[in-house]
Amino acid sequence: MKSNNTVGESVTRWDAYAKVTGRANYTADIPTKTKLYASIVRATITHGYVKNFDFSEALEVEGVIKILTYEDMPKNKFSTAGHPYGLDPATRDRYDRNILTNHVRLYGDEIAVVIATNELASRIAASKVKVEYDELPFYLTPKEALSKDAVLIHEDLDSNILKHTTSSVGDIKKGFDESDFIFTDNFKVPIQQHCHLESQIACAYKGDDNRWIVISSTQIPHILRRILGEAFGIRWSSFRVIKPFIGGGFGNKQDVTIEPLCVACSMAMNGQPVQIALSKEESIAYTRTRHEMEYSAKMGISKDGIIKALDIEVLSNKGAYASHTHAVGIKGGGMLLSLYDIPNFRYDIKTVYTNIATAGAMRGYGIPQVMFFIESFMENIARKMGFNSFEFRQKNIIKNHSYNPLNQVTQESVKLQECMDLAKKIFCYEDKLKQCKNYKHNYKKRGIGMANFSYTTGVYPKGLEIASARAILNQDASIKLMLGATEIGQGSDTVLAQIAAEVLTIPYESVIVDSITDTDTAPFDTGSYASRQSYVSGEAVKRAAIDLKNKIIKSAAKFKELDSNELILSNSKIINTNGDFIMSLEEVALNSMYNWQKAEILVGEGSYNCHNNSYSFGTCLAYVEVDCESGKVKILDILNVHDSGRILNPLLASSQVEGGMGMAIPYALSEELKYDKFGKVLNNNLLDYKVPTAMDLPDLNSAFVENYDPYGPFGNKSLGEPPMCLPAPAIRNAIVNALNIEINEIPITPEKIFNLKAKSCIN
């Protein structure tokens, strides 16, 4: 029976063997005929205009075939954001870029492209292109870009503000009037880079039917197809996007970066395959980043610790192009109201164009920022008011069935209190608190910190949620599960196969999935982002499987001339309501194809337009030791406890949490994309941009408060991004606890701690 109830089991990833043995095919592995290679010519100024190109030296490089510039590109503006299309233009992202530009908006902006017979030649030639520029002043921060006389980075706007919104709930003035205490504080979070192992890569060529095939390492095959259509101003179905295995994305591949240029190159070569593969340096410096944000906040509290009002002003550093426009920034405001009960609330945010790399989607989509802000702020206030960290939060966390007026959803499975309780228990919180107090060392201090979070599942009602799936019955009672959902390493193919197996009562091993998503044939799905796949695509898979199951039962009834209402599919068998065996699923399958009189091919289709959003919650506890002499922070213990509803695959779930914590810990302590004063990235490689190795990370502990959300297909809620939202503020709070000094900016590098010269460190 075991293998027929696969949801909730730690089945092995279907792609484990292919990945471990190296058989898995990534974009670079997909063979094509006579491939050409293109490299991007990047601007060497930070803001200005291209006056003139000199290609003479570049064209002398052996193997160079052609150089294309802005002039050779279609003139349609488009957005690179991996958001589903909106029928209402007001819901769309800002269309602010072309495939190449003569208006340079950041150092490294894309001004030309060299096509050559080999990659090295294209790169050498790209470096030999000489460019004359008209330079303009540039701005690396929102504050600079908002200065009175700042020139416009995008000429069609009145200022460098891409978008400015204010969201309110209740009466903010009244809230402060009713408060006993008012606290103000400022917080800042840095630019983080995804650093997926596989850099952006795409290959485009003309297919048999004169349409354009684009093989790409993308999180959003169907969206990419549409954006290509928009960029070229031709029928969207002129493009066929193929997504092979992906070596990580984390949101960076939720943007369309190189694909339109890749197609333009192939078009210039009469449809020959052209590949663009960004170097690690290009990927780090010139693709998308996590938004740098600055928070100025004011909180009103009653004397018994109840939040009365919260007023926040945020500056979000957008970089040179709109990408996801204002969405990443605005999301944070809404989430706060589903973490704490804040009756009077104002969230004012400006997303501001600057002359640095464009910020886009990154695991957590604005929430790691806002959680760092709120959980640091909460901690500061708890400290000032003399509350215990847990106690203060417990007074204010939202309850089950609470409605979020900004996000317009009601939560029906909130287990945040339970997460806090479980975290305390597993972590032996009280013991560790005592250990901290009792710890005596000349220059090392210990501290403990906690943080909560809440996170959405998908984008409803802020955006479209649609997914579809298809289940095809094979002769041997296996099924081919066709997915629009995009496996990018997170294991969604495995979990979705479990869902199909569960519904169809077949072993997990009997579900065939594919590493390749092909927009021509794969069911429509908007892609991998917003931790939506097991929740939205999972429901589509469930529906496809149920549709197939119903057809199987009907066919069995037809073959055996019985009433389908009296038949059940159970354990790969058709039985009747008395439990008598009628026929095996394999017999049904064989008959569906080979019964001369009654054959009928059985395919299940599932489509799901999701109108729910179930939030995940959780608590992190971190126990740290700060070396005041070196400034180094050592994490002695760390634990994420998650309420993600029902856990579909415990092994994959804990892997997700580990991965998220592995990105969140350096967000707290080390990672930051840094610019020199001219706007050039200083640490564009993995030697200088410090991604932690396994040696740098502590043991990563996770636990789950299992729960059954009424809207998830199997009670499940988001888990892909949530783990990223917790550790940074918990670690920060632990450091604050250790040093007894408030640090409101991450990363808390050794340098920063050293420069604090904290009193507590002076023995």
Added chain:
Amino acid sequence: MKSNNTVGESVTRWDAYAKVTGRANYTADIPTKTKLYASIVRATITHGYVKNFDFSEALEVEGVIKILTYEDMPKNKFSTAGHPYGLDPATRDRYDRNILTNHVRLYGDEIAVVIATNELASRIAASKVKVEYDELPFYLTPKEALSKDAVLIHEDLDSNILKHTTSSVGDIKKGFDESDFIFTDNFKVPIQQHCHLESQIACAYKGDDNRWIVISSTQIPHILRRILGEAFGIRWSSFRVIKPFIGGGFGNKQDVTIEPLCVACSMAMNGQPVQIALSKEESIAYTRTRHEMEYSAKMGISKDGIIKALDIEVLSNKGAYASHTHAVGIKGGGMLLSLYDIPNFRYDIKTVYTNIATAGAMRGYGIPQVMFFIESFMENIARKMGFNSFEFRQKNIIKNHSYNPLNQVTQESVKLQECMDLAKKIFCYEDKLKQCKNYKHNYKKRGIGMANFSYTTGVYPKGLEIASARAILNQDASIKLMLGATEIGQGSDTVLAQIAAEVLTIPYESVIVDSITDTDTAPFDTGSYASRQSYVSGEAVKRAAIDLKNKIIKSAAKFKELDSNELILSNSKIINTNGDFIMSLEEVALNSMYNWQKAEILVGEGSYNCHNNSYSFGTCLAYVEVDCESGKVKILDILNVHDSGRILNPLLASSQVEGGMGMAIPYALSEELKYDKFGKVLNNNLLDYKVPTAMDLPDLNSAFVENYDPYGPFGNKSLGEPPMCLPAPAIRNAIVNALNIEINEIPITPEKIFNLKAKSCIN
């Protein structure tokens, strides 16, 4: 309006551009990683056992990696025939072979395989394998194989008769008793080879999920998948068959020839891609052929020319393996009763194993043979009884609504008389008859001949007929049409796209089809054979399109909050019953994906288990000039007139007829696969096996008696194979007419005519 009513129009093939420009990808063009090459070691005796191999010299060839023999292969017996599986084992073909054999049953039998890094090395090494044999007597003809002391070619049978059946209708004795005249005669037809341009080729490798991917030039992807499962004795879904563009098949690729061996080679190489590509010589000599058949017949006729009885005995030369078993031979008997009204009938046929290449499916599937026999016999009798060719046939042809007791079907759209009438008219038959009579030349004679035929559409009720299709609506109101039907050059993709376009009222150009059939994702369909695709798969496509159309209308109703019963899809628009515009199809499509509240992905599925069989009919007229000195026959004029129901694409239809005539003319005059007395093929190449060039063929004329068959999806009936069934007897009858001598065997080569020393030629 034109482009929205595409059925019946001569739209351009969707793949025309890809084929003309060379962009079309055939199996050899599909790039794979690090491909290895395998060549077959073939027996150099005609019957016997392998005693011993000596691989020493072969293994010394640089690049050779491995040699596999019978011992290395799975021991499951299988059939190579591209027939759908039968749930009843009695309906299955005979499973009489393994992947390699140590029992050599024909010269060239497959006894080992050499895997090397390059094709040349594998071929050289294969030629250097030394083999010791125990030889057995061999038999090249059924008569030899049936001799009293013949050794068994397949040890598990009692004789070399693979199958012997006798079909009867009425009372044959009574029929002859009632006859005024009784005629007997013998006829013989030769072995013909398909000579498709692209020889058999396949490449197999292990996929990401440890299943086996087989890229193959096959007519039967889904059947191939099943046969691989049977050959290896593992789950059928362990295989994924991918069919790219195909350079012709004509039935030869309705057999599974090299694919199991190809997979076995890849298995031996740990899943690395291994390609087997037969040389033209191998393809001609060692794959499948058209059955050689001998007919001994007796016909009873009333004095007014009415057929009373027909008794036929047939010997069918099977060659070494069963392949399609008895089906090709037995089909002929049934067809005769749907051409002429024969009240008393006996058809006795033996399919006999011999030691030559295995006969299998070839365009016409036994009917070119039987039509040659019957139409030659009819002509001989007409001549003897003094009837005009047309007059004699008109007395005996079946009428509409006639029931065929052997085939158990009733025809509802018989237009054979109309075909005869139209043929006579277009051909100016009476004028040409006079010309023949009046033609005077020292050594050239002219003659005119005619022949009729009937032909099935698909295989019902003798076998399973099932097809399915899928239509996916894209954002821009194009559709992706997913087909299980197999395009092998005949244009089925184009015609099926026309059907979908017609139903969905969209331009033909808005239907996207694919050169590739992938058994993982393509709807189940048994493949390309039996002229079934536009009739059976066409109905599946129609159903998928109707299913999608209904969903489109329902969605439009949902979006506009209207009653779907009052909406119509017309000319790519939703209108109401008053003709008022409601919304465009593109708006429906965009809403189906992007309407935040009401999105629902629209996919149409169609499945069709066909329980009809509508026969096609037709008449050929040939006008020839025989050069008695050289023996050469010149075709002065030739015309095929077909009743194929409604013509879906006149351009493709006439191309089909031309192609079929181009194969049938040399069947009459030149083509024959010849063996030396040791059983070795003499003419295994295109220099010696005379396929006509364009210069060798006359103008090929065709006409259609359009008709609307009640069972075809758009009134259509078979057309792929029918053109092959007509010209040979018509040409033969014209030669007989010219020379006034009965020739009962084809090909009628110059040599044969020369050796006749016909009296009529002696002036």
